[in-house]
Amino acid sequence: xxxxxxxxxxxxxxxxxxxxxxxxxxxxxxxxxxxxxxxxxxxxxxxxxxxxxxxxxxxxxxxxxxxxxxxxxxxxxxxxxxxxxxxxxxxxxxxxxxxxxxxxxxxxxxxxxxxxxxxxxxxxxxxxxxxxxxxxxxxxxxxxxxxxxxxxxxxxxxxxxxxxxxxxxxxxxxxxxxxxxxxxxxxxx
Amino acid sequence: xxxxxxxxxxxxxxxxxxxxxxxxxxxxxxxxxxxxxxxxxxxxxxxxxxxxxxxxxxxxxxxxxxxxxxxxxxxxxxxxxxxxxxxxxxxxxxxxxxxxxxxxxxxxxxxxxxxxxxxxxxxxxxxxxxxxxxxxxxxxxxxxxx
Numbered sequence: 001x002x003x004x005x006x007x008x009x010x011x012x013x014x015x016x017x018x019x020x021x022x023x024x025x026x027x028x029x030x031x032x033x034x035x036x037x038x039x040x041x042x043x044x045x046x047x048x049x050x051x052x053x054x055x056x057x058x059x060x061x062x063x064x065x066x067x068x069x070x071x072x073x074x075x076x077x078x079x080x081x082x083x084x085x086x087x088x089x090x091x092x093x094x095x096x097x098x099x100x101x102x103x104x105x106x107x108x109x110x111x112x113x114x115x116x117x118x119x120x121x122x123x124x125x126x127x128x129x130x131x132x133x134x135x136x137x138x139x140x141x142x143x144x145x146x147x148x149x150x151x152x153x154x155x156x157x158x159x160x161x162x163x164x165x166x167x168x169x170x171x172x173x174x175x176x177x178x179x180x181x182x183x184x185x186x187x188x189x
Numbered sequence: 190x191x192x193x194x195x196x197x198x199x200x201x202x203x204x205x206x207x208x209x210x211x212x213x214x215x216x217x218x219x220x221x222x223x224x225x226x227x228x229x230x231x232x233x234x235x236x237x238x239x240x241x242x243x244x245x246x247x248x249x250x251x252x253x254x255x256x257x258x259x260x261x262x263x264x265x266x267x268x269x270x271x272x273x274x275x276x277x278x279x280x281x282x283x284x285x286x287x288x289x290x291x292x293x294x295x296x297x298x299x300x301x302x303x304x305x306x307x308x309x310x311x312x313x314x315x316x317x318x319x320x321x322x323x324x325x326x327x328x329x330x331x332x333x334x335x
Contacts, residue, residue: 018278020271020274020275020278023271023274024267024271024274027267027270027271027274028267031262031266031267031270032259032260032261032262034262034266035260035261035262035263035266036259036260036262039260049262049263049265049266052262052266052270053266053269053270053273056266056267056270056271056274057270057273057274057277060270060274060277061277115253115256118253119253119254119256119257122250122253122254123254123257125250126254140218141251141254141255142254142255147214147218147220158220159208159210162208162210162211162213162214162220163208163210165210165213165214166209166210166213166214166244167210169213169217169244169247169250169251170243170247172247172250173243173246173247173250176249176250176253177246
């Protein structure tokens, strides 16, 4: 019924007509994105579920105030990111860190194992970033937001985004370089 | 020791004052700097060229992280969210349909429970009417005075 409508049309229907079904379509389109970002920031599947669900409900409640200057997805990112950062701030470090499935990038089992180990190392390094840096990095590198969108989502300036992203990239690169160095040493022994 | 040294990055500082984050954003994401035209500046600047080299290494990290399986939200996330939204909307609709009437309903309910409610005590004999039916006596008649 709503498949042909873009997000902006659905927002108008949901907001002005208070059409729950139009908003339900938005929920179905964006739930994975909301969950993915929440999971990358909180690093906890249960928290990510709560955050995604709460963000979608809050988006509905706040819809009358959404003027449509930004894309709906950007606006939702902002709600998700704020809730996820609040959640991370409120809780102690969690033990059950999400671990990735094996990333299949090669037919060679040895190369596949190596890829998976490197990915695990990269995710562990991502975990070590501050929540603000992690949010910034994930939204840029995984979700592909522009700098302007990042500034809007993170409620900061573009120069601050550049700085946060720069540091996050530096720390991740250094962590992976350490991992690669250890791997080479082990291979040489 | 500046920030770059603290993190273990490049030690040279750009003479034009271009922050390293501007150079990294330019080389990785095509973001222009407000300070200078980087396309002309970087080739001649030792410090900025070093930042370019360092920043380029982060491409591999991002690629590795992007190779992680993209987790889908469990179906219950959308189901619960939409369920909550529908429930809230239903309540709002009912309240609006009642208009000001819902206030009278609420007041009537709360008034009835008040001990000062005249409906409960306004009996000629001064007894309190609790609203309960009187018990019948053994003959099936109402007891006198009830």
